[in-house]
Amino acid sequence: MNLEFTPEEIAFRKEVRTFIEENHPKHLGDFGMREDMSPEDMTAWHKVLGEKGWSVPAWPEQYGGTDWTPTQRYIWSEENARANTFMPLPFGVSMVGPVIYTFGSEEQKEKHLPGIRSGDVWWCQGYSEPGAGSDLASLKTTAVRDGDHYVINGQKTWTTLAQHADWGFFLCRTDPDAAKPQEGISFILIDMKTQGIEVRPIKLIDGGYEVNETWLTDVRVPVENLVGEENKGWTYAKFLLAHERTGIAGVARSKRGVEKLRDIARSEQVGGEPLMDDVDFARKVSQLEIDLAALEITELRTLAGEQAGKGPGPESSILKIKGTEIQQRLTELTLEAVGHYGTPMYGRMEVPGNNEYAVGPGHAQHVAAAYFNMRKASIYGGSNEIQRNIISKMILGL
Numbered sequence: 001m002n003l004e005f006t007p008e009e010i011a012f013r014k015e016v017r018t019f020i021e022e023n024h025p026k027h028l029g030d031f032g033m034r035e036d037m038s039p040e041d042m043t044a045w046h047k048v049l050g051e052k053g054w055s056v057p058a059w060p061e062q063y064g065g066t067d068w069t070p071t072q073r074y075i076w077s078e079e080n081a082r083a084n085t086f087m088p089l090p091f092g093v094s095m096v097g098p099v100i101y102t103f104g105s106e107e108q109k110e111k112h113l114p115g116i117r118s119g120d121v122w123w124c125q126g127y128s129e130p131g132a133g134s135d136l137a138s139l140k141t142t143a144v145r146d147g148d149h150y151v152i153n154g155q156k157t158w159t160t161l162a163q164h165a166d167w168g169f170f171l172c173r174t175d176p177d178a179a180k181p182q183e184g185i186s187f188i189l190i191d192m193k194t195q196g197i198e199v200r201p202i203k204l205i206d207g208g209y210e211v212n213e214t215w216l217t218d219v220r221v222p223v224e225n226l227v228g229e230e231n232k233g234w235t236y237a238k239f240l241l242a243h244e245r246t247g248i249a250g251v252a253r254s255k256r257g258v259e260k261l262r263d264i265a266r267s268e269q270v271g272g273e274p275l276m277d278d279v280d281f282a283r284k285v286s287q288l289e290i291d292l293a294a295l296e297i298t299e300l301r302t303l304a305g306e307q308a309g310k311g312p313g314p315e316s317s318i319l320k321i322k323g324t325e326i327q328q329r330l331t332e333l334t335l336e337a338v339g340h341y342g343t344p345m346y347g348r349m350e351v352p353g354n355n356e357y358a359v360g361p362g363h364a365q366h367v368a369a370a371y372f373n374m375r376k377a378s379i380y381g382g383s384n385e386i387q388r389n390i391i392s393k394m395i396l397g398l
Contacts, residue, residue: 016079039164046088046119063101064117070303081252091123092116096169103228124162126170134383137181143172152219162212187233189225242316249323264337314394317387324377331371338364
């Protein structure tokens with residue numbers, strides 16, 4: 001694999017960097033997922049990219065993709081990570097969009113793909129249930145055919161940002177008597193304003209609100225919202241999860257995180273010396289960088305395979321496992337680096353009843369929150385234990 005950039009690729013990087021510098025919404029600043037972000041904030045960059053034609057670079061050109069090479073897509077992700085932009089939410093762009101243009105009807109493509117590209121339509125995911133997380137095939141939500149509609153009843157959980165969603169894509173059981181549970185599931189698109197849908201917040205331990213439980217009670221959905229064939233939803237779900245797991249790797253963001261970690265460790269002192277000079281801490285950072293470099297090569301191979309017409313397969317499970325483990329180690333080391341400034345009373349958080357800020361350097365802001373939030377990364381998208389089972393079966397043949 002040639003890792004040297006061509007003059008054309010160097011020129012492309014310059015074009016991308018200039019575009020980001022000139023067009024990324026200034027009010028977003030140096031992005032971080034903050035509680036004060038409005039839905040408009042979260043879609044601001046997406047809409048700019050939609051106007052440019054760069055919001056869905058991984059899509060086929062006929063559906064609005066950029067026809068970029070794997071190297072160009074790699075450069076694109078690196079430059080966005082460098083600028084710390086708030087990228088388009090994955091539910092439309094990386095998840096349901098590819099399902100629709102691969103398996104959906106022409107009417108579904110015409111109706112839904114433009115809104116996903118532009119960022120005007122917000123999507124959420126209805127997969128997990130209280131009794132069906134990593135064991136997703138045991139889901140209980142039902143869709144019963146009634147003329148030209150499905151009547152849907154059930155409960156979904158962890159529906160991220162569903163409080164803002166216009167549409168959702170849901171896995172529902174359409175054949176309760178199927179020989180295997182995976183064979184009786186369908187993939188259905190649902191307008192979130194439909195009568196009978198209730199979105200209830202799940203407040204996190206830090207008071208944040210980004211996930212929900214979603215109740216569906218006698219929700220009537222037109223049969224035309226079924227994607228592909230009835231009872232074939234498990235096939236489409238696996239296809240979607242492969243795309244999701246590839247994106248979860250987050251190599252470019254982790255590389256930027258390591259740079260930030262090194263900067264913090266150079267400024268924090270231990271015994272009067274920079275933390276980065278501590279042999280044990282430096283060793284942990286170096287090992288993290290080595291593992292990240294290996295993951296980066298794996299991601300590039302996956303991108304090259306996609307360019308050759310090979311969609312993401314079981315190798316996406318490798319990206320998911322290593323990517324999330326690296327993200328967790330990175331946030332753990334960053335929290336270790338800021339020390340007691342990472343506790344809630346520090347990190348420039350406002351003191352209740354006072355307009356002053358608590359003592360603490362700016363780089364400690366949100367470090368603890370990022371650490372705790374990242375604990376979920378090895379669970380969502382299919383737990384890492386499940387991913388190891390997939391690798392054992394699909395790659396090793398065990």
